[in-house]
Amino acid sequence: MNKTSIKAVYPGSFDPITRGHVDLIERAARIFDELVVLVAASSQKQALFSTEERLRLIKESLLHIKNVKIESYAGLTTDFMKRDKIQVLVRGLRQVEDFEYERSMAQYNSTLFPAAETIMLYSNPGLAFISSRGVKEVAKHSPTADELAKFVPLPVVNALLEKMKGT
Amino acid sequence: MNKTSIKAVYPGSFDPITRGHVDLIERAARIFDELVVLVAASSQKQALFSTEERLRLIKESLLHIKNVKIESYAGLTTDFMKRDKIQVLVRGLRQVEDFEYERSMAQYNSTLFPAAETIMLYSNPGLAFISSRGVKEVAKHSPTADELAKFVPLPVVNALLEKMKGT
Amino acid sequence: MNKTSIKAVYPGSFDPITRGHVDLIERAARIFDELVVLVAASSQKQALFSTEERLRLIKESLLHIKNVKIESYAGLTTDFMKRDKIQVLVRGLRQVEDFEYERSMAQYNSTLFPAAETIMLYSNPGLAFISSRGVKEVAKHSPTADELAKFVPLPVVNALLEKMKGT
Amino acid sequence: MNKTSIKAVYPGSFDPITRGHVDLIERAARIFDELVVLVAASSQKQALFSTEERLRLIKESLLHIKNVKIESYAGLTTDFMKRDKIQVLVRGLRQVEDFEYERSMAQYNSTLFPAAETIMLYSNPGLAFISSRGVKEVAKHSPTADELAKFVPLPVVNALLEKMKGT
Amino acid sequence: MNKTSIKAVYPGSFDPITRGHVDLIERAARIFDELVVLVAASSQKQALFSTEERLRLIKESLLHIKNVKIESYAGLTTDFMKRDKIQVLVRGLRQVEDFEYERSMAQYNSTLFPAAETIMLYSNPGLAFISSRGVKEVAKHSPTADELAKFVPLPVVNALLEKMKGT
Amino acid sequence: MNKTSIKAVYPGSFDPITRGHVDLIERAARIFDELVVLVAASSQKQALFSTEERLRLIKESLLHIKNVKIESYAGLTTDFMKRDKIQVLVRGLRQVEDFEYERSMAQYNSTLFPAAETIMLYSNPGLAFISSRGVKEVAKHSPTADELAKFVPLPVVNALLEKMKGT
Secondary structure (H helix, E strand, O other): OOOOOOEEEEEEOOOOOOHHHHHHHHHHHHHOOEEEEEEEOOOOOOOOOOHHHHHHHHHHHOOOOOOEEEEEEOOOHHHHHHHHOOOEEEEEEOOHHHHHHHHHHHHHHHHHOOOOEEEEEEOOOOOOOOOHHHHHHHHOOOOOHHHHOOOOOHHHHHHHHHHHHOO | OOOOOOEEEEEEOOOOOOHHHHHHHHHHHHHOOEEEEEEEOOOOOOOOOOHHHHHHHHHHHOOOOOOEEEEEEOOOHHHHHHHHOOOEEEEEEOOHHHHHHHHHHHHHHHHHOOOOEEEEEEOOOOOOOOOHHHHHHHHOOOOOHHHHOOOOOHHHHHHHHHHHHOO | OOOOOOEEEEEEOOOOOOHHHHHHHHHHHHHOOEEEEEEEOOOOOOOOOOHHHHHHHHHHHOOOOOOEEEEEEOOOHHHHHHHHOOOEEEEEEOOHHHHHHHHHHHHHHHHHOOOOEEEEEEOOOOOOOOOHHHHHHHHOOOOOHHHHOOOOOHHHHHHHHHHHHOO | OOOOOOEEEEEEOOOOOOHHHHHHHHHHHHHOOEEEEEEEOOOOOOOOOOHHHHHHHHHHHOOOOOOEEEEEEOOOHHHHHHHHOOOEEEEEEOOHHHHHHHHHHHHHHHHHOOOOEEEEEEOOOOOOOOOHHHHHHHHOOOOOHHHHOOOOOHHHHHHHHHHHHOO | OOOOOOEEEEEEOOOOOOHHHHHHHHHHHHHOOEEEEEEEOOOOOOOOOOHHHHHHHHHHHOOOOOOEEEEEEOOOHHHHHHHHOOOEEEEEEOOHHHHHHHHHHHHHHHHHOOOOEEEEEEOOOOOOOOOHHHHHHHHOOOOOHHHHOOOOOHHHHHHHHHHHHOO | OOOOOOEEEEEEOOOOOOHHHHHHHHHHHHHOOEEEEEEEOOOOOOOOOOHHHHHHHHHHHOOOOOOEEEEEEOOOHHHHHHHHOOOEEEEEEOOHHHHHHHHHHHHHHHHHOOOOEEEEEEOOOOOOOOOHHHHHHHHOOOOOHHHHOOOOOHHHHHHHHHHHHOO
């Protein structure tokens, strides 16, 4: 058997990347030959970190993973997949609430690009409660670096503390 | 990049295989290099079809898919995976109710075999309501072959009609 | 505007009918011109009350509702609907858990009888916890008649106490 | 039996009306004698389309349905129902997430107007993933008219493309 | 047995306090020796009532409960708990949707303060649909005082009517 | 303040006690002055372990907790609570699926004994997937003692291995 190598894309906002994201990327990268972490370069959403900052924080947090590429894209994920000939889209399931949102996203995507196949991975149970939004909420209330390090990789700890100084 | 080919296992009872199962197997077989459909050879559960019948019905329903192997196993799925060096386990998500059952199964499996990675695919929305149990419930009330054909592949339609004759 | 009168069917096991069922029937009977309460005459399920007993208890519990008919049927509900030219099927939603079971039932039914339309009513919040199964569980532990009357209509209180005497 | 004709109201934001809404309206209009599609004329929510635009798009999308009236209202839906003597309120269930939101809405409504009865219809499984919000999200990323036509009726396709030109 | 008295904290936004909150506080106050109702003094969220107004409305609504203290706090709830040596945090479960949000909050809290134990109480079924957000939505549409009194305690009825006059 | 000491009951089947149960009991025992672990002595359910065996396994698994009493009871939990003057009932929430089952149990209990207050604790995320039923399912497939020890306390490991020998 000699299939071409299997590429997958893991799209998200990553505002910022959390320890939950990192765990999921490590696991997806073990399954597929190549994994593209795709940052939604949306200017509309009020993000804490700019697209460039998010890309840099992801890069610094994933130095230990070889078969990962990090990119940003402003259009539909399915357009990116068509362009780069990627057919597998990976997403994490943190909680039941994600189930239906992700299912409808999967259906938008397979409607727009019938060859696209969405694959779900359950979050590690010890990390499933961590979300970018939750981390930003904690960050507002002057946590210590040690406290933040329980939720996000080290490069993000520093970026969050820096960001919060100004507020 | 030159990884070894990626094998996955899709375990289940398949009592009997439905059109939902077939759709999921087709999609998983497009992603992975080889897919093993693994029938749980459990004698405890009161099955309508014997393990042998179930294997035969699956085989007849999957003739159009090349990279599929059909097997049965009586032990823990993780023991089968260890034996056959398979690290990816595929399961379908039909409805929210499945979410937590499958999550706990995934955790039992990764506790018993830490290298195992469970991957979930959403059922096709038009087929998500079909379950083996539902089909057997319908079969009890003398449906026509046409009615059954909406839920199960043709070989199973005949097997169900045959089975129901005796009751 | 002069449509023909609108008939609806409310199918169930009613083993036994509860105060939750009665509330739902009262409300559905206010909406539709005629409501058929349809008892599943299934011999396979281990019921506490026979089909005849269940029919009698329903009848005695619904004396105050005029536009209700009570029947039993052994086949598919959709076959009953085709036979009696009923296009609306009413079901209650007690809890989120019911949502998906009822949705898949609705899809089986509209697959088998495309003209069938399933309509859901939320249970009264003060009665939503009551289920036939729960009532039978309570009944096993020698409750008083007053305690049972909180869950089931009076004719069922007596029938349950009678039934439990023998065990 | 000669009841007065049964009217129902289907309230919503419809910003914009989707193919999911149209399917639900078609089905509800087959059940009831008259169906009022009621647009929430709320100025507070940041809508993409004005109340007038939404009313026009609904009208153009429902030309094929006879017993439908389209109106807008700025107050409580229950006040509209009291004024127009409507007792049945119809809502769609797209996903489990809707279940509890709709249940609490039903309870607000029956608290404010005890004669009001809320009736739920399950979305068509092939359309359940479509929401006005999702459509607007897709519309932001320059989709083609063909792509939009999978989610919304034709009048809305054009209105969305027009609206997006300016951004 | 002679343990020190058990203190618990019930944190929330209370914008404004509802009849659901009051019921939960009454029940928690019967279980624990002392209950602190803790208002999140967050300036970021767009609240209808100021922190001072919210504190006053809570105070006026809880005059009948002895062992309750009312406070506001701007930091992490766990920091408040550390400062005041409180180990039990009480929260209400109104609906399934709350289940996962509250679980992740509980995990953030036990990560930040391992001695903290979160305890959940189910809302009274007749009050579970009431939320501060829902009440504010109703208040926008000129309800009567009698209508508001079904959802909030009397001091809040007046405050809402006053607040709405200006809009 | 000088309240009498607060007693709580933690009822269940415990067939057999798992590491998830033990964690929950440890946490509840830190909150309340006395905790009664109450084994449902139901003869109807097909249990793997007899009531006596279950009591012994619980006892051996909880030797390290002081303020715990272990009892069995054949009637309604609320009758036990009335008899022993216990007003707090503790239950664990492993997953969303438990939410509604436990809520309806809480409502049965407060209907039968209005003074009863049910309190829920979230399972430890690393143990939430473990259920007695899941453990028994694993045990059927000849696991090693080390594998079982990940799910149940040591006394239960041995009892399960012993029990399985005979099958």
